[in-house]
Amino acid sequence: MTSGRARPLFPIGVAVVAFAFLGLFMLYPLWNVFRASILDSAGETFTLANYAKVLSTAFYRAGIFNSLLIGILTTLATIAIGVPLAFCVARMPVPGKPLLLALAALPLVLPSFVGAYAWVLLLGRQGILSQALATVGVPGVSIYGIGGLVLVFTLHTFPYVMLPALAAFKAVDVSIEEAGQNLGASRLRTFQRVTLPVVMPAVLAGGLLVFMETLENFGVPFVLAEDMPILAVQAYKLFVGEAGANPALAGVLGVLLVGCTTVALLLQRFYLARRRFATAARTAPPTLAASRWLRWAAGGYAWGVVLVSLVPFFAIVAVSFMRFKGPVMHLEPSLDNFLNLFSRSQRPLANTIMLATAAAAGAAILGVPIGYVLTRFRSGAAHILDVLAMVPFAVAGTVLGIGLVISFNSGWLVLTGGWLILVLAYLVRKLPFNVRASAAILHQIDPSLEEASINLGVSPLRTFFGLTVPLMAGGIIGGTVLTWVTIASELSSTVVLYSGPWTTLTVVMFQALEGTSAGAASAAATVLILVTIVPLAFVYRLLKRHDVALV
Amino acid sequence: MTAIRIDDVARAYGPVVAVAGVSLDIVAGELFTLLGPSGCGKTTLLRMVAGFSKLDRGRILFGDRRIDTVPPHRRNAGMVFQNYAIFPNMTVGGNVAYGLKARHVPGAEMKARIARALELVRLGGFGERWPHQLSGGQLQRVALARCLVVEPDVLLLDEPLSNLDAQLRVEMRAEIRALQQKLRITTIYVTHDQEEALAISDRVAVMRGGRVQQLGTPANIYRRPASAFVAAFLGTTNLLSGPVVARTSAGAVVLADGQRFTVTADGIAEGARVSFSLRPEAIHLSASGEALPPGWAALEARVARIEFLGAITRIEFSYADGALLRVAVLGLPPGLAEGATARLVYDPAQTTVFPAP
Numbered sequence: 045m046t047s048g049r050a051r052p053l054f055p056i057g058v059a060v061v062a063f064a065f066l067g068l069f070m071l072y073p074l075w076n077v078f079r080a081s082i083l084d085s086a087g088e089t090f091t092l093a094n095y096a097k098v099l100s101t102a103f104y105r106a107g108i109f110n111s112l113l114i115g116i117l118t119t120l121a122t123i124a125i126g127v128p129l130a131f132c133v134a135r136m137p138v139p140g141k142p143l144l145l146a147l148a149a150l151p152l153v154l155p156s157f158v159g160a161y162a163w164v165l166l167l168g169r170q171g172i173l174s175q176a177l178a179t180v181g182v183p184g185v186s187i188y189g190i191g192g193l194v195l196v197f198t199l200h201t202f203p204y205v206m207l208p209a210l211a212a213f214k215a216v217d218v219s220i221e222e223a224g225q226n227l228g229a230s231r232l233r234t235f236q237r238v239t240l241p242v243v244m245p246a247v248l249a250g251g252l253l254v255f256m257e258t259l260e261n262f263g264v265p266f267v268l269a270e271d272m273p274i275l276a277v278q279a280y281k282l283f284v285g286e287a288g289a290n291p292a293l294a295g296v297l298g299v300l301l302v303g304c305t306t307v308a309l310l311l312q313r314f315y316l317a318r319r320r321f322a323t324a325a326r327t328a329p330p331t332l333a334a335s336r337w338l339r340w341a342a343g344g345y346a347w348g349v350v351l352v353s354l355v356p357f358f359a360i361v362a363v364s365f366m367r368f369k370g371p372v373m374h375l376e377p378s379l380d381n382f383l384n385l386f387s388r389s390q391r392p393l394a395n396t397i398m399l400a401t402a403a404a405a406g407a408a409i410l411g412v413p414i415g416y417v418l419t420r421f422r423s424g425a426a427h428i429l430d431v432l433a434m435v436p437f438a439v440a441g442t443v444l445g446i447g448l449v450i451s452f453n454s455g456w457l458v459l460t461g462g463w464l465i466l467v468l469a470y471l472v473r474k475l476p477f478n479v480r481a482s483a484a485i486l487h488q489i490d491p492s493l494e495e496a497s498i499n500l501g502v503s504p505l506r507t508f509f510g511l512t513v514p515l516m517a518g519g520i521i522g523g524t525v526l527t528w529v530t531i532a533s534e535l536s537s538t539v540v541l542y543s544g545p546w547t548t549l550t551v552v553m554f555q556a557l558e559g560t561s562a563g564a565a566s567a568a569a570t571v572l573i574l575v576t577i578v579p580l581a582f583v584y585r586l587l588k589r590h591d592v593a594l595v
Numbered sequence: 596m597t598a599i600r601i602d603d604v605a606r607a608y609g610p611v612v613a614v615a616g617v618s619l620d621i622v623a624g625e626l627f628t629l630l631g632p633s634g635c636g637k638t639t640l641l642r643m644v645a646g647f648s649k650l651d652r653g654r655i656l657f658g659d660r661r662i663d664t665v666p667p668h669r670r671n672a673g674m675v676f677q678n679y680a681i682f683p684n685m686t687v688g689g690n691v692a693y694g695l696k697a698r699h700v701p702g703a704e705m706k707a708r709i710a711r712a713l714e715l716v717r718l719g720g721f722g723e724r725w726p727h728q729l730s731g732g733q734l735q736r737v738a739l740a741r742c743l744v745v746e747p748d749v750l751l752l753d754e755p756l757s758n759l760d761a762q763l764r765v766e767m768r769a770e771i772r773a774l775q776q777k778l779r780i781t782t783i784y785v786t787h788d789q790e791e792a793l794a795i796s797d798r799v800a801v802m803r804g805g806r807v808q809q810l811g812t813p814a815n816i817y818r819r820p821a822s823a824f825v826a827a828f829l830g831t832t833n834l835l836s837g838p839v840v841a842r843t844s845a846g847a848v849v850l851a852d853g854q855r856f857t858v859t860a861d862g863i864a865e866g867a868r869v870s871f872s873l874r875p876e877a878i879h880l881s882a883s884g885e886a887l888p889p890g891w892a893a894l895e896a897r898v899a900r901i902e903f904l905g906a907i908t909r910i911e912f913s914y915a916d917g918a919l920l921r922v923a924v925l926g927l928p929p930g931l932a933e934g935a936t937a938r939l940v941y942d943p944a945q946t947t948v949f950p951a952p
Binding site: 490492493495496497498499500501502503504507511514515 | 645646647666667668669671672673674676677678680682683684693694697698738741742745
């Protein structure tokens with residue numbers, strides 16, 4: 045910076061680095077997936093035959109249909125559950141709200157496929173609950189199939205709707221609501237005219253996140269869909285190929301998947317942009333007076349939803365401490381499952397910790413400057429970054445994994461078989477979260493602090509590292525731990541990219557799912573749950589103070 | 596002591612013009628105030644001097660040194676921010692030391708200078724305190740000390756008192772003025788509060804729509820506003836308008852709201868439409884039949900509302916068509932009740948005439 049009139053170099057530098065990184069490790073792999081989908085088997089001539097084949101095969105058509113149907117049903121279900129839940133927490137006298145709020149966000153970070161597996165233990169064919177139900181004369185209750193998928197997805201993703209809706213309910217300006225009633229409108233009418241318009245955009249934005257997550261998710265359908273075709277799973281199966289890999293068809297499914305999520309992302313961005321015009325009330329609206337019956341109903345409902353979403357995780361932890369003889373569980377406490385798990389190898393745990401640490405650190409190093417540029421500059425570079433940094437949201441993990449393999453298993457840069465390719469995939473996938481967390485932290489730091497520093501003679505770059513970063517430190521640590529936690533339980537790209545020596549805990553769990561050993565699987569699940577919850581408990585206060593949200 | 600020269604400076608944000616070609620010569624050692632409503636461009640102009648807003652065109656000089664091409668951290672222009680911008684992660688001493696560290700001032704000297712700066716703002720011994728332990732006024736003083744300790748060439752104050760309560764505002768503005776006089780530092784002071792501007796400035800530039808509307812000493816712009824906007828923005832006034840219906844030896848007679856007013860006459864033709872300002876304190880109550888000083892004008896009006904403010908009383912009179920005329924008098928005039936009729940007198944020389952809008 046030698047001239048005050050020069051275009052600021054910092055945002056441009058950050059934009060260039062971000063563009064180079066995402067270009068090489070996200071756009072280029074995605075391009076290769078697309079390329080594979082439009083080339084013939086020799087990989088030379090352009091053809092639409094792959095698309096024709098997919099669309100003319102009933103099995104794949106069903107896969108597209110199932111994925112979209114499950115996505116839409118889950119979105120509707122999360123809205124139906126999440127909006128009343130948010131209203132209860134925001135406006136009703138519900139006991140234990142702080143704890144409820146802390147627990148309500150948990151389903152998002154707990155590994156979803158672990159939840160799915162836990163539901164299998166409860167409501168699968170040999171499930172504890174389904175057998176109990178059968179003995180009292182209710183046979184045939186099963187978690188498999190569309191109903192089970194929607195249930196598990198709903199319990200996993202409802203915070204995506206609930207948390208923004210909660211923020212919106214709290215942002216409703218009560219004086220407008222009161223004015224409405226004062227002018228003679230009924231409560232219901234006021235709710236329709238005043239409250240809903242503020243809350244709806246937040247709900248829709250959250251709902252689209254649910255849709256994307258449901259479409260992208262690999263682990264849950266892998267556990268629960270059985271033979272029913274699902275896009276993310278079929279893409280993986282076609283690519284890994286028990287009967288020979290078929291990158292072309294996998295590419296077609298991948299392109300369709302990314303196409304659907306991209307549309308959802310664009311819609312989501314549109315609503316997010318409009319949401320900024322929501323009213324900003326200075327004080328949160330007061331809790332409504334409610335009859336005792338209503339209070340019980342609200343409290344029961346709120347705690348009910350949150351507990352049901354967490355029950356499978358409690359259950360699987362309990363199960364993991366039971367003795368298994370083959371597939372049969374005995375009600376005797378034992379550490380055998382853990383001993384078995386770790387006697388085979390401690391490498392997966394070490395791998396998970398190492399890979400997650402490297403990727404989380406990388407995401408912070410890349411994400412914080414991007415978040416900084418987005419909040420502090422209004423240049424063209426900032427707008428490009430804003431769009432670019434959100435694209436990974438729309439990229440399914442499986443598809444990104446496939447793209448990375450196609451791109452980097454030969455040629456000038458070979459990454460397959462190593463640890464770096466996993467770290468890069470995690471980094472790309474978690475970047476949007478890190479960027480948004482950094483932006484949220486920065487929104488709380490007044491820009492005049494940085495200007496004061498510059499004004500006192502410290503250059504902008506040294507101000508950033510010497511003042512801004514220390515001010516952000518707590519938030520960055522909290523956000524990085526949150527990133528770390530979600531990386532540790534990442535499955536969809538890991539399953540495509542891992543190699544023998546770089547097996548992670550999620551892969552161990554994944555392999556145990558395919559086997560019959562419920563003992564080993566539940567032990568791996570418990571370790572994953574602990575790896576998620578323990579770090580979060582440590583940084584929970586930091587996250588709250590710096591306003592880092594999961595959604 | 597550094598003079599500041601602002602030379603035809605402009606800045607637009609897209610279609611919104613923030614500063615539309617402003618030129619100002621700020622004399623070394625003076626306290627110069629940019630006064631105007633929000634959005635008038637005063638803060639943008641100050642931030643241009645500090646280096647936080649870019650110039651579309653024009654130049655800014657400190658003395659002979661052109662500084663608009665110098666990055667903000669090398670301008671040596673001390674700025675005090677509206678929200679103080681005290682670093683929350685440093686003690687008071689740490690905040691004041693910040694700029695000295697950037698200048699690599701040796702330890703012993705640094706300590707002495709910090710102590711002196713804190714004494715200067717009457718915060719001696721506060722070095723170990725944390726910002727969250729201080730009141731708004733104290734934070735304001737820390738901001739001043741932090742800024743002055745580096746001995747800046749110029750001092751830039753961006754609405755420094757707007758976050759303080761009324762009582763403290765009055766104290767702090769006197770303190771800032773005293774400090775400025777003591778150090779004789781060239782100061783640009785931005786505010787939207789006309790009373791503040793009048794109280795402490797050597798000169799004031801009234802801004803509107805990115806332009807300087809009027810430039811002068813406080814007394815000058817108050818007494819001789821160049822436009823209806825300036826007259827209304829600086830204090831309370833009666834802004835009236837109407838056609839000139841006659842000329843007398845005392846001036847021109849304007850028919851406004853059905854009442855004839857006499858105004859200073861300089862070169863106004865009969866039949867022209869004019870606006871004029873008549874300050875409330877320029878109107879006096881007079882017993883009927885009392886002789887008037889030569890040239891003064893009088894009118895009859897009815898008391899519509901009385902507002903007793905202690906030292907002064909504001910009275911709204913209604914006249915002719917029911918239009919209201921604001922009058923301010925010292926103390927509480929005896930025997931004045933709402934609904935009563937009174938005779939109001941004023942010196943036409945105290946009116947200011949503008950071309951009609």
